[in-house]
Amino acid sequence: MKLTCIYCKTEQFDQGKGSEEHVVLSSLGGRKSSRSICCQKCNIELGKEIDKPLAEGLRIISTFYGIITGRGKEAATLKSYGTHNGRNFDLLPGGRVELSRVKIDRQIDEEKGVVNISVRARNVDEVNKLLKQQLKSLGKGIEDIQIGEITESVEYPKSISVSIDLGLVSQHRSIAKTALTYIATMISPERLRSGCFSNIIEYIIGSEEASNSISMTQINFPPLPNISDAQHRVIISASEDKKMAIGLVELFGGLKFMVALTDCWEGPNLQKGYAVNPLNGDQVEYEDTVNLNDEHWSEKASGFDGGIYLEMVRKVFGAAFNHHVKLEHERIISEVTEEFFKEFGGEDFTDELKMKLSSRIAKAIANSVYKINEYRIIPPDHFKII
Ligand SMILES: [Zn+2]
Structure with missing residues (x-):
């Protein structure tokens, strides 16, 4: 079966033969991926436009942790990161x-x-x-x-100063893509392309009309899966009754976002969580144990609070x-x-x-x-x- 790339809507590929799209960015230590979402050109372009700014905004954390990327590489050495007594340090x-x-x-x-x-x-x-x-x-x-x-x-x-920048729209689009990529691994390619995700897809590709679909959130994330203090997690909750699907994305065990994936969900109830430990590549998926309580369903994406x-x-x-x-x-x-x-x-x-x-x-x-x-x-x- 031929699938059409969800981003450019023109390129076609056989199911499972598209470009390898990681749920959590490989550069942040993500492992799980899907080949039934997009074409190579879109993967490369979005990689440059939105994934790279996210990975760079968080690179100080990746380097301090000494993560191993999804492709088995060490975190980057940050060249001339600081100065001491007139000498530069990496x-x-x-x-x-x-x-x-x-x-x-x-x-x-x-x-x-x-x-x-x-x-x-x-x-x-x-x-x-x-x-x-x-x-x-x-x-x-x-x-x-x-x-x-x-x-x-x-x-x-005497002191070091760090800069962690997560305020860019391009970075938020990449986080939204993380949630969409995860739900794409558990639903049929047809449902992914049925039109119910068109808002979030528009947001990810940077369409101006797309509304803000993501917010930083302080809601209590479900306790599971939990494998490491440094873990990245993606949790999907879709409700048949409310016709909604949301994704919760947590990076490095504490940067938490809610992504509104769709409000015209036609599928069954879904509750599933994925966690990966970027320090060693361990990963785990939980079904049913992910339990979002009712008030989370009504939380609207509300942007970013300093x-x-x-x-x-x-x-x-x-x-x-x-x-x-x-x-x-x-x-x-x-x-x-x-x-x-x-x-x-x-x-x-x-x-x-x-x-x-x-x-x-x-x-x-x-x-x-x-x-x-x-x-x-x-x-x-x-x-x-x-
Ligand atoms: Zn494409």
């Missing part, structure tokens, strides 16, 4: 910060007949690599080098930041432990050594919690060029 997946650029200075000391090279990089391996490149370009080898001073430093910016918006963003960013702190502590513990065993690996793990390891971990965690900058001079003989 924000890495999971929320780590790291120098955006390496810095190499080369000065010739003619009196002594030597070249002074100073390298600032993100880690020891990178220092090694850059030094070797420098030596090569000077036609020298490791044996010609004399190491001066080596400092390892960890610096914390107060609600701020409250939601605070909650969601707070959760993402806490997740980052947890990851950071795990990383610190494994890094300190690894270094410790490099130093004392051959020795008996005596009580004294255990105490030493514990106090090193405690100090490193405390420095991270209280943002205490650390500078460690490494003796030149501890540094090996490899």
Whole structure:
């Protein structure tokens, strides 16, 4: 059976052979998709016009959480996200910060007949690599080098500011598409194209006449499905009696929207919820357990409220930041432990050594919690060029 693309209404494709349209955006970690909705051209165009602004508006949260996209990729590294002491920093997946650029200075000391090279990089391996490149370009080898001073430093910016933008109409259209795509996975292609969804389709493609079909909402979302603090959820409720279908969309466990899908629903009662954990791709669907009470049916899409918006963003960013702190502590513990065993690996793990390891971990965690900058001079003989 040939299906017509619901967006351009011209392109045709075999059922199940259209473009892969994700329910929750793949770039936000969504997995579930349908190939019976639209053509490739519309998928690409809407991707650029509405999905990209949504993914970008939320990318700081994606990066702090270190999500894995639907296509198995890591969240983007945010280049030159902040500045500290005149140096730019990148924000890495999971929320780590790291120098955006390496810095190499080369000065010739003619009196002594030597070249002074100073390298600032993100880690020891990178220092090694850059030094070797420098030596090569000077036609020298490791044996010609004399190491001066080596400092390892960890610096914390006093504050970071984040920007999470969800106020664009293009972003709201993408969220509306999430709800429509989910209901499309559970109804027949004919019902999707019967005309009862024409308002929401017009809204998604950006038709000027289309009325506002989406609102931020504080209504209590059903408790299930619930698989992660970072989860994305889409819940559909359609009522045969009221001839209505609505979609509830929740992003990152707290940005909540209601989408009015249709008010001329001719189908049966439907209640179904989908959740995906963007941290690992786990997903689940619940039937019947999604129970929207009566007053939700009468809630009209009412646009956006600045107060609600701020409250939601605070909650969601707070959760993402806490997740980052947890990851950071795990990383610190494994890094300190690894270094410790490099130093004392051959020795008996005596009580004294255990105490030493514990106090090193405690100090490193405390420095991270209280943002205490650390500078460690490494003796030149501890540094090996490899
Ligand atoms: Zn199309």
